[in-house]
Amino acid sequence: xxxxxxxxxxxxxxxxxxxxGTTSALLGGKALAEVVQQYAGTAxxxxxxxxxxxxxxTGLKVTVVSFGxxxxxxxxxxxxxxxxxxxxxxxxxxYMGGNNEAIVAKAIKGxxxxxxxxxxxxxxxxxxxxxxxxxEASLRALKTDYIxxxxxxxxxxxxxxxxxxxREALLELKKQGKVRFCGVTTHTNQAEVxxxxxxxxxxxxxxxxxxxxxxTPPEVGLAISRAAKAGIGxxxxxxxxxxxxxxxxxxxxxxxxxxKWVLQxxxxxxxxxxxxxxxxxxxxxxxxxxxxxxxxxxxxERYAEAVEGIYCTMCGSCQAGCPAGVEISxxxxxxxxxxxxxxxxxxxxxxYREIRPGADAAACLDCGSCQARCINGLDIAAKMERARGLLx
Numbered sequence: 001x002x003x004x005x006x007x008x009x010x011x012x013x014x015x016x017x018x019x020x021g022t023t024s025a026l027l028g029g030k031a032l033a034e035v036v037q038q039y040a041g042t043a044x045x046x047x048x049x050x051x052x053x054x055x056x057x058t059g060l061k062v063t064v065v066s067f068g069x070x071x072x073x074x075x076x077x078x079x080x081x082x083x084x085x086x087x088x089x090x091x092x093x094x095y096m097g098g099n100n101e102a103i104v105a106k107a108i109k110g111x112x113x114x115x116x117x118x119x120x121x122x123x124x125x126x127x128x129x130x131x132x133x134x135x136e137a138s139l140r141a142l143k144t145d146y147i148x149x150x151x152x153x154x155x156x157x158x159x160x161x162x163x164x165x166x167r168e169a170l171l172e173l174k175k176q177g178k179v180r181f182c183g184v185t186t187h188t189n190q191a192e193v194x195x196x197x198x199x200x201x202x203x204x205x206x207x208x209x210x211x212x213x214x215x216t217p218p219e220v221g222l223a224i225s226r227a228a229k230a231g232i233g234x235x236x237x238x239x240x241x242x243x244x245x246x247x248x249x250x251x252x253x254x255x256x257x258x259x260k261w262v263l264q265x266x267x268x269x270x271x272x273x274x275x276x277x278x279x280x281x282x283x284x285x286x287x288x289x290x291x292x293x294x295x296x297x298x299x300x301e302r303y304a305e306a307v308e309g310i311y312c313t314m315c316g317s318c319q320a321g322c323p324a325g326v327e328i329s330x331x332x333x334x335x336x337x338x339x340x341x342x343x344x345x346x347x348x349x350x351x352y353r354e355i356r357p358g359a360d361a362a363a364c365l366d367c368g369s370c371q372a373r374c375i376n377g378l379d380i381a382a383k384m385e386r387a388r389g390l391l392x
Contacts, residue, residue, distance in 0.1 A: 047285055048288045049085070049289065050084075051289050053268075054269065056234070057206055060116050061087075062088040062270045064263055064269075064271065065263070065271055065284055066271070067089045068275065069090060069095070069103065069275075070092065070095045071344055072100070073096075075103050075106035078104060081285065086115075088118065089108065090118045090235070092119055092151075092153060093141075093153075094120070094122055096346075102141050102142075105141060112144055116148040116149070117144065117149075119147055119150065120150070120152070120153035120185060121151070121152055122134050123153045123154045125153075126166060127165050128165045128169040131165075131173075132172070135150060139178060146177055146179065147178065148181060149181045149183050149206070150181075151182070151183040151207070152184045152185070153185055154354075155186045155193050156188050156189055156327075157189050157192060158189075161184065161193070161196050161205065162196075167202075170204075183205055185210075185237075186208065186209070186210055186211075187329070188314050191219045193208070194208055194220070198226055198230045206233060207233040209235040209236075209237055210235070210236065211237055212224065212238065213241040214261045214262075215241045224265075225267050234267055235271075236262050236271040239273050240254065240255050240259065241311055242336050242340035242341060244311065246303060249299065249302060252299070253283070254302075255280075255284065256284070256287050257297075257299040257300050258303075263292075274342070309377055311340075312328075312336065312376075312383070315329075316329050317374075318372040318373060318380060319372070321371050321372040321373050322371065322372040324358075324359075324363040324364065324366065326360065326361065326364060326372075326384070331355065331360060331387045332387075333351060334348045335348065338390055345390075348390070352387065360387075361384040361391075362388060365388075
């Protein structure tokens with residue numbers, strides 16, 4: 001029996017193949033070999049040759065699967081990725097209570113000139129002083145003289161794109177050589193944010209980090225296409241649609257299939273799945289150069305069925321029906337961090353605390369019944385009750 005590279009499959013891998021069981025009826029040939037590779041988690045790691053795309057008008061040539069460091073507790077995991085060709089690392093001032101940038105700093109030591117570094121200002125920073133303070137703090141924590149891509153963190157609408165003070169601060173930082181390119185990140189009202197970047201007469205921002213996966217609403221996909229055509233570099237996050245563990249898929253994760261689905265879109269320059277450990281790194285980086293197959297499609301269909309009624313696409317369509325103005329999408333995002341593949345209660349609670357006063361799930365207690373409706377069938381009242389108990 002031979003693997004994809006023509007070498008014989010060892011006894012451990014062969015036994016693992018037998019463990020796949022009824023899954024083999026769904027998957028065939030190459031796809032089955034990929035599943036076997038997931039089971040043989042202790043086998044020697046083989047990393048593919050890096051695949052690159054251009055990050056919009058920045059001109060940066062970045063690896064299509066790059067490193068989302070938000071949940072990475074050890075610099076060694078990031079360093080292994082860099083040693084195998086990954087050249088783009090994304091972090092933020094707020095991650096891990098401010099400690100994530102220090103972890104990234106240790107990982108990139110001695111390699112700064114070989115990688116592109118992206119971080120983010122604090123979500124509440126608007127003023128010139130605040131923006132500059134954030135960047136200066138990031139430079140110190142990252143132990144670097146410059147940031148390749150600085151991003152305004154978590155835009156929920158288009159207003160922050162056009163704040164004069166913010167732009168003035170970023171321009172000053174660029175003139176000082178401390179920042180090369182500017183971008184934004186968004187989880188909610190994503191189409192509005194993307195279209196505003198395109199319509200901006202000054203074309204001020206160069207990139208957009210956007211939630212994008214096989215469950216993404218069509219209007220966001222159209223906005224991504226429009227932005228990419230305008231030269232905005234599209235960076236995809238939340239690529240695994242929550243990464244929930246599901247009984248229907250057994251030990252097989254949908255991660256590789258979901259990531260391949262994202263990368264089949266040429267409008268996406270780079271995906272930055274969050275990676276905690278070497279197992280996740282191996283699983284994600286292996287996707288570089290792979291094609292999206294029929295088996296992948298079937299796997300995602302089964303995953304979609306399993307998370308129906310659980311996963312929130314953060315489309316925001318439910319917001320108009322809420323008389324209390326609860327930020328339902330952000331509450332659900334915080335809940336996903338706790339209950340999805342992230343499994344990070346600290347991140348979930350910190351995200352929940354960022355919701356403006358009076359707009360968290362506690363406001364739902366004043367309603368006799370929930371008037372907000374989800375177009376995808378989520379029980380919003382139940383989700384808000386869950387958030388109050390878990391995060392409130």
